[in-house]
Amino acid sequence: MPGGVARKVEDLRLVNLTKQFGGTKAVDDLSITSPAGSFFALLGASGCGKTTTLRMVAGLEDPTHGQIFIGDQDVTELRAFQRPVNTVFQSYALFPHLDIFENVAFGLRRRGVKDVDDQVIAILELVELSALARRKPSQLSGGQQQRVAVARALINQPDVLLLDEPLGALDLKLRRQMQIELKRIQSEVGTTFVHVTHDQEEAMTMADTVAVMNAGRIEQMGHPAEVYELPRTIFVANFLGQSNLIQGMKVSTGDVVEVSANGLGFRIPSKRNVAPGQSIVIGVRPEKIMVLDAHDESKLPAGHNRIYGTVTDVSYTGVSTQYLVETPWGQSIIAFEQNSIVGDRCELGDPVVLGWAPEHTFGLDPAEGLNAGLDHAVLELESDTEA
Amino acid sequence: MRWIRQHLIGAIAIVVLLYLFLPIAVVIAFSFNNPESKFNLSWNEFSLDAWTQICGVPGVCSAFVTSVEIGLISTLFATILGTMIAFALVRYRFKGRSSTNLLIFMPMATPEIVMGSSLLALFLNLSFPLGPVTVMIAHIMFIISFVVVAVKARLQGMDPRLEEAARDLYASPSATFRYVTFPLVLPGILGAALLGFSLSFDDFIISFFNAGTLVTFPIYIWGAAQRGIPPQVNALASLVFIAALVIVLSAQFVAWRKRKSLSVR
Amino acid sequence: MAPVVPVASVTTKVAQASKQRSRIAYLLLIPGLGWLAIFFVIPLVTLFMTSLQAESASKPGTYVPGIQFSNYTDALAEYWPQFVRSFVYAGLATAFALVIAYPLAYFIAFKAGNWRSLMLVLVVAPAFASFLLRTYAWKTILADDGPVTSGLNALHLLPDGRILNTGIAVVAGLTYNFLPFMVLPLYASLDKIDYRLIEAGNDLYGSPQQVFRKVTWPLSMPGVVAGTLLTFIPAAGDFINAELLGSTKDKMIGNVIQTNFIEFRDYPTASALSFALMAVILVMVLSYIRRSGTEDLV
Known part of the structure; x- marks a missing residue:
């Protein structure tokens, strides 16, 4: 970092962390480790407990049970102003009565640092705001305020930097820009970043590790690609991107699990299956599916899983074409086709065959129900159109 | 027709404002009158006597000074007590919140004459001597509620994340209060104090019941109304009015300048 | 670990x-x-x-503790006209204030633009000039030979041929004095209305009267309730306006309490009237608040 202080980088560990508000558990027995120097994203819908978790780490909320470690230090009992943790707040919480310089210097001054000028100027250079040091926060644009909030936290060289929906207030274009900017700053300073967001795309583009949270618990945690390619619960399959889910029964097990569903047979490598019993939900991501005219079924590689149906909707989105295909048993399957194919696209009403490799299939436990992780608003809309 | 419809409400608004200021114009104008009789009710001739000899009538200036003193002391105490209550209401959870709210609301929903007479009943029963102390006790009592309401509004309008941000940035609870909370609430407290002072300075009914022989500025005017109000009283009241207006308008002007400098960033 | x-x-x-x-x-x-x-x-x-005190038998003019409820009946029997008059005058003043204040508050909330804060200052500013002097100034404005009275007389609008020393002057004074207490809460609650709702109303209903009746007025109800209370309560207990602007036939309950307490030193009667005033106002306020469904006034 400019200013040139070698910092120690610490990991963050939450052990059996629980927070109860009245009768409801906002955070339920959470144990996670965010490795030193990683960019860790807590992803979930609003009310899933991600912000409460972050506030407990910051010391703004006391846990009901459990412990928080930064490196080897147990900080559970420390109060917010005693913890080596700083936060970039949702909507920034910049002090309106102080200018940018004083906002950034706030933490240093409270710790009794005498000469703050060099450090403040250096950090403002890092976020490219040196020219605006004497402005008041209200005179800055949203993106600038966001960078001040990051600088104000980072200047204290925290062991862990917490970001609470830091880009939520920005418009889409600026958000993309700031994602790259934050990533750059993180790799420059090397601090452990813990980032809370409801935006799955943001989590996937920025983080090294994504933890998908639901109802106070972690559903699945791992590298973004790994979580996306191989979701382990229906919630994750639906919440992170889109999935087609089909209910079926196992026919045989072995290296490959064979499944019968709606009179069709499907194959899943058994290491991609987590359903413990006979009944199973098989899933596939829309972009893994090939859409072929029914006459061209022979072009599908042998061994591919396949479904027959009729095209009920085609929408051209530029990079891809999205198909809705209705199966004989009345389910709608969604498929994305890249627009790199030369020749005709399938059209409305065409009989088609959908095919995908068994290695792109995943098997899930049906216990939580097929709608877990879907947006409630979307569900209502769907039931309206059905009725 | 359309033009009239669009500007009708604006025209009414301006007429209402003029109506509000009509008596004040009379008060100021009659400070320059040289009344024929004792009663300064009809215009005679222009004179600067009331302004050049503003204390020229016995008792006017001492009543004025008494009111300023009582106003300052009452405001100071009421602002401190009211601000403390406002902080407790906004920042803490405690049992008895609704009875606290009721106790603060009641003085505002009680006619002044009831408050004034009931306090007098208390002081009479205790044989407590009436004077500046009883007047200040009364003023502090009825100002507190207004301070609570004003400061509470300011506190509630403050983003709680600002204080959390301070705690997150190594500010102890006392440093958070000193560097973040207090500076942000201060305009609200100052506004409440200005309101409190103007309520105290102008209070007649409650003071009248509890003043005994003490003469505040409004009590002086009340007494003078029976035998004729000297133009010096008008001059002093005009002075107060103009001073208060200048204070408030310059505060407004500063805020306006600030806003303007924001919009041309 | x-x-x-x-x-x-x-x-x-x-x-x-x-x-x-x-x-x-x-x-x-x-x-x-x-x-x-x-x-x-x-x-x-x-x-x-x-x-509830009774007059001392040994020392007339002094009072001893007692439970004499007849103080209330006696006082009300004697002073019921002033009691009723207080509520009538206060009610009229409140109604007039509402009619006058609403357009001003509406203008400040929706049309004033950059002038909004200046206009709010101007609404509050009269309070900086002495209440008593402002009331006294109405004596000059409404004087029998003044322009207002002569003008209205020329139109034969005044039953007594004068304003000063009549009930009209008292109600006018009360309306004037407590007008800012009506404007401010009205403004506060109008200001909270999203102007797009009114525009949507214009879009859907058409007529401005209907939009006002169905959209603006209901949404401004909290301000109407607070404003009428803040005007009515002090007006009902006031004695300054009746003393300075009215005749002996226009006295209100405040005048009676004041003279009984301070001049006649008839403490039980004055206290009974004061307490009765408080009780009646309290009952009215509570039932009014309950009926209009606005419980969070503080």
């Missing part, structure tokens, strides 16, 4: 902390609430006790 220890102690620590926090709350509350209890609540109790 540090060992994982059970942390039941955290729970008790939190409970202690919140207990400590509520102790701070009481420390902050006690001085101010104590002041209100001693100098607002206890005086009301004293007032009630005084209202």
